[in-house]
Amino acid sequence: MGGADIRILDAPKDELRAWWNLLSPTNRKLVEGHIGRLLPLLEVKVRTGLVRALAHFWCPETSTFIFGKHELTPTLEEYSVLIGKPLESELVTPPLGIDSTLMLAEFLNVGKDELGKVLKANRGTCPFSFLSQCFEKATSFQKGKIFLLAFFGFMIFPHCKNACSPSIAWLVQQVCLEKNFGNTILVETFISLIKFKQHVDKTFHAPLELLQIWFLSHIKGCGDLLTISELSDSSHPILSYKEKQGNTPDYHYSEWIIFMKNARPQGFYWHANWFKVEEARLTCNGVGPVPLLGFTGAIEYYPARVSRQYQILQGLPPALQPELLRVDFADDDKNHEGTVAQLNKM
Template sequence: MGRLDIRFVPTPKLELKKLWGQLKLDGQQYVLKRIGFMLPTLDINVQSGVMQALAHFWCPETTTFVLGGKFELTPTLEEYSIAIGKSIELDIVEPPIRVDPVVALAEFLSLTKKEIEKVLKGNCQACLISFLIECFENSSIRMRSRIFILAFFGFIIFPFRQNAIDPVIAWTVKQICGGVSFINTILAETFISLTRFKKEKYRTFRAPIELLQIWLFSHLSQFEDNMTVFEMGMTDNPILRFKQIQDQTKSLHYTQWVHLFKDPNSKIFLWQAVWFREVEARLCHGDQKPVPLMGIYGATSYQPLRVTRQFRVLQDVPPPLGPNEFQVQFEKGECYRAELRHHFEAWQKCSTQKLIWPADEPTGRMKSHFAMARYIQYHTILAKILPKIPVVTARHTRQTQIKISEEKAMKAQEKADVLAEENARLRRALKAHSSIDHVASKKRKTI
């Protein structure tokens, strides 16, 4: 049986870019005010090989990627907040528990329930891009902006199915259009999708894969200079930077990425993204307890104390792992009133903490690990929770294979040219030598 990789939903980016071009300036400004810096994700190509490889290194218990069996990295609320250009508010998106998808979409689009039922019934309870385009073309300027945001979040941020969105997303987008922060929701769905994949419950990734890819490459030293952002804004931000340099990203095969993550080189990986520098961060709630994340289809924990070096703080030994108190899968028809109350109360306790950076530049092993001596000496991850990584033989990408073949052919041609030239030289020398012998022979005969 072959390996099972995480799956990414193909998205209709060309159609969305056409809709964007049809918005008036006021409509575009309305959209940008609500989605932040994320519009360039429509031009970002997903490298499925590296992202499929990375997913295998996710550890549900630590909610981190564990590289080399020890080194932990994870997207943080603050990293995503800065990259997207939206602040982390205390108010977070309420999940669509016991929300009727038909009613939610009908109210969002100002249509009747019967009209929406007819559309969804013929498409396995999903809303097709063609229907949203039809609604867009027949709507007012203000409504067009809202429909674009619905399509953007339904396809790019919370992908559901090829060319179709989950109608319940309308409940989420309505809150986003109202100004509610969605950073927590994005990170939640990212973690939940990775955890479902690792626990072999569901393989489809339901979060913005482009953002996760940008986050990963921001932690690779190869792009340290190109990913430096001096003044964060619409014209200079990590998403736009990555769009501009994406053609320079490493061209490695899936198997090569697996081997790289298995044996990470400290010269390749960066603990801190070069564009990220905050003075405060949400690191825990209460006494070193995990931070709650509330998604659309579930909730989970987030443990930034395990990756404080990503905030430029010397990494200390993280607190012991406890039960995932926020882990819940939302099922249709269930209430989850107690779980939600606990979740929201815990989020309210996640006040920001001042980050204390080292007074002096770390040296030796502390510098390479950006960690305290006790972390380097004592930190381990239990073998029973270490991610199971597929056994693969390193291979080159097709593009690299073609390049290698072309280089081999070029070298072979160069060698053939050298041999041909040497052969011609020898022939000329032999001919010259034969001519000399012939003249000498004639002279002897004449004498």
């Protein structure tokens, strides 16, 4: 396909499972209440050949995967069902104007100077080894908070190898206030794919397992494994996939490339077998793309281009307004409060 493959960061799943086993029943219930249905991701194996092939078919201009003449993309509604968090709640906001070192120090119950030395020695990141030391010394309640921080910092929004961004403490604090992070996962997925295709950043900074489950649920022969009649905490796509992942194909990268290049509409379940939502937000105020607010940036996407996923005939896609809403919160200009406020109202 040309160009290097997308870089996949391995999450410390074995360690996180060990931490989970050390949490009290009360802490486990509290953690599960915050992370929705994402815990089984610790047991899901990433099919690297699939993910790397899939990234090459992403179109930055449309925020969709394009297979021949057909488009497919994760939508807000699909990801909210996967994650188990409703779309109506207030959104997580980016860490603009936040002292990330102080916030992380308070979160971990360590001194700011001590943490500052750790971050300086690790190029501004917090290594998993330091979190592990904090976890061992923590009280029962604090262990639950540190588990949440590591889960989001390494499983959901991986930053770099063996270390997480200090600003993840800001996100977890908001998650503990019941703010919606599903929107953020979708945005960071899109941003990672766009930066990969534009040769800006080759690392994937969103949950690969979630993208993998979403894609396979739309493929005939794989989607059959994820047929769910009634969604619940004991019956949902991630858990179903975890239990049946041994039956999913583990093709080589080149085999997935060939499959995606030659994809036929008859090979897709456009409406995933677990997806029961009948309505979707296809536009914003009747026109244009739908704006999405993320943790490191904002972006627009075009769900009307994939209306076929909602059992609506997919006709000619609407006109594009490329880069209408794209904002990078990591750039030199930190004055994005107005943009965040505007997107929160949409």
